[in-house]
Amino acid sequence: MKLEIGNFYVKDIVFGSALSYDKGLLTINKDEALDFIRQDERITEAQLYIAKPGDKIRLCPVKEAIEPRIRLNGKGSFPGYTSNLDKAGEGISYALKNCSVLVVGRHWGGFQDGLIDMSGEGQKYTLFGSLNNIVLVADTDEVFEQREQQKKNDALRRAGHRLAEFIAQCVKNLTPEDREVFELEAVIKRNPEIEKLPSVVYVMQPQSQMEEIGYNDLVYGWDMNRMLPTFMHPNEVLDGALVSGSFMPVSSKWSTYDFQNCPNIKALYKEHGKTINFLGVIMSNLNVALEQKERAALFVAQIAKTLGAEAAIVAEEGYGNPDADFIACCVALEDAGIKTVGVTNECTGRDGQSQPLVTLDVKCDAIVSCGNVSELIELPPMETVLGELESLGRDGLSGGWADDEILGPSVRKDGSIIMENNSMFCGDMVCGWSPKTMKEF
Template sequence: MRLEIGNFYVNDIVFGDKLSYNNGVLTIDKEEALAFIRQDERITEAELYIAKPGDKIRMCPVKEAIEPRFRPDGRSAFPGYTGDLAPAGDGTTYALKNCSVLVVGRHWGGFQDGVIDMSGEGQKYTYFGELNNIVLVADTNEEFEQREQQKKNDALRRAGHRLAEYIGACVKEMTPEETETFELDGMIKRDSTVEKLPSVVYVMQPQSQMEEMGYNDLVYGWDMNHVVPTVMHPNEILDGAMVSGSFMPVSSKWSTYDFQNCPNIKALYQEHGKTINFLGVIMSNLNVALEQKERSALFVAQIAKSLGADGAVVAEEGYGNPDADFVGCIVALEDAGVKTVGVTNECTGRDGQSQPLVTLDEKCDAIVSCGNVSELIELPPMETVLGELQALARDGLSGGWADDELLGPSVREDGSIIMENNSMFCGDQVCGWSPKTMKEF
């Protein structure tokens, strides 16, 4: 499969009288875009904002991030979700780089939603603080789940993906400024010099623990709870086959933007034919019952061994209960003779003294840490809040609280906040963005 991503680099975003892209400037007709969003009758309130690096803006509750994309051949950027089911990973897609569509709740958050700061100390904690963002702040008629701690947010998430495609269409008649090419031959039909290199697979464990449909990550629009471990071409992930769900403490979530740009996949591609033979992706799942976890681990190990993998990189979306899937998968791979590296966050408590993963094994002897989800973060007030900051305290966001006998409420009267890293939107950046390093004292 050969995927060409034609890139257009967005240096600025403005509102104007026509949707267009010219010399690095993305112009959006706000009223036309809002009319497009409101075609979904479930959207009851909607407004668009622009948030750029350095702006004194705080956003909460943030629900999703998507890179604007468009397929010049007419196929949907998110097949099976925003359009008809069609293959992803082959052909050409156009992408607006350095920017994202962020979806923010007008009022109601949940434990899967988070915070983004565009300047100050908080900017560094999430990748999206460095991007030019089109921010959709909206509410829906889905009143049945407003006060639920866990929400499907279906209308809001779909609105964000549809808006990303709508904006991406502004470059459909243009020539990309740069083209990235991602191509892998069939696993058993590669050049002999490549086949002599160590063969490596990337094992992804996207969120799929909710048995009720609508919360989990999607693959071609299909709920990941239905999926058993399977082989996917890495191009499919980079080309919109995966859509983020509405489940998991937010710092450990993978947004759709993370799937579209997965740095771990790109890094493995970079080394293909040089130091490794990158076989592809084993798309696994996360389960609740121990037997389900063990079964998936066996599947992953069997697939890796059957493909002839010498090594594997395993990444999990989440922590806590999913740690058992993560560790079990690494152990099964090691038992099958596949040398394995894990990529994960840790939950070591506010003092950093607790056990980092729910379960451990001596065979997990190569782990890349993306930081402690429980680390306390204090941030000063921000001039502008998009959404409703009180959701951090009121609605049970992971990492936030209504009151604490020692620390007080997460949201203070002056607009400053104290929270755990848990509340930073996709802040652990397990998919490969993480800039964090370990220090030994």
């Protein structure tokens, strides 16, 4: 399967009379784009902004991030979600790099929504503080969700994905600045020199714990709570087959942008044929009941063993209850004779003294930490807030609070904030972006 992505590197974004791209400058007709968004009658308020690195802008509550892309064959970039079900992972797509569409709530946030700073100390905590962002700030008529801690945000999420496709139209007839080619041959009958190398499989555990449809990550539009672990080509992940859901403390989340650009997959591709034989991706899930967790772990180990994997990397979206799935999967793989490395965040408490994962096992002796979700972060006021900063303390965001007997409110009267890392949008970057380093004192 061969996927070619033509890249256009966005250096600046402005609003203008027509949607266009020229030598790094992306121009968007704001009214035209908003008219397109408002075709969904569920959208009651919508506005577009531009947020670039260095801007004194704070965004909250952030719900989703998407890289603008377009397929040259005219089909949708997110099959089964924004368009009819179709195959992902092959053909040619064009992408606007260094750029994302961010979806921000006009009023209401929730457990799964977070914060981004475009400058200052807070900028370093998320990837998106370093990107040029088209920011959709919107609200919907979904009144029943306003005061719920968990929100589906279906209208807002779909609006962001549709807007990303809409914006990417401007490069359809242009010549890319460079091209990335991702091609991985069939697992069997590979070049003998490649087959001599250690065989490695990448296990992804996207969030799928909510039994009610509409909250979980999607594969080809299919709610992952309804599936068992399955083998996928890595190109499918990079090419829009997965869409981020609306569940999990937000620092732990994988946005759609993370799936589209998954650094762990790209790193494995880079080493394929050099130091490893990259077999592909086992797409697992996260469950609530113990029996479901054990069943998924058995499936993952069986698939990996059948493929002939000698090593595995397991990456977990979330923490807490999902830690049991993560550890069970690592143990099952080790029991099958497959050397396993885990990638996860930790929840060690504000003082860093608590047990890092809910459950542990001596067989899990190679784990990469992406930081402590409970670490306290204190940031000064920002000149501009896009969205509604009050949601950080008012609406049950996972790392914010209305008041604390010691620390006071998360959102102070002067606009400064104190919160846990939990509320940084996709801040743990388990998919491979994380720049954090562990030090021993």
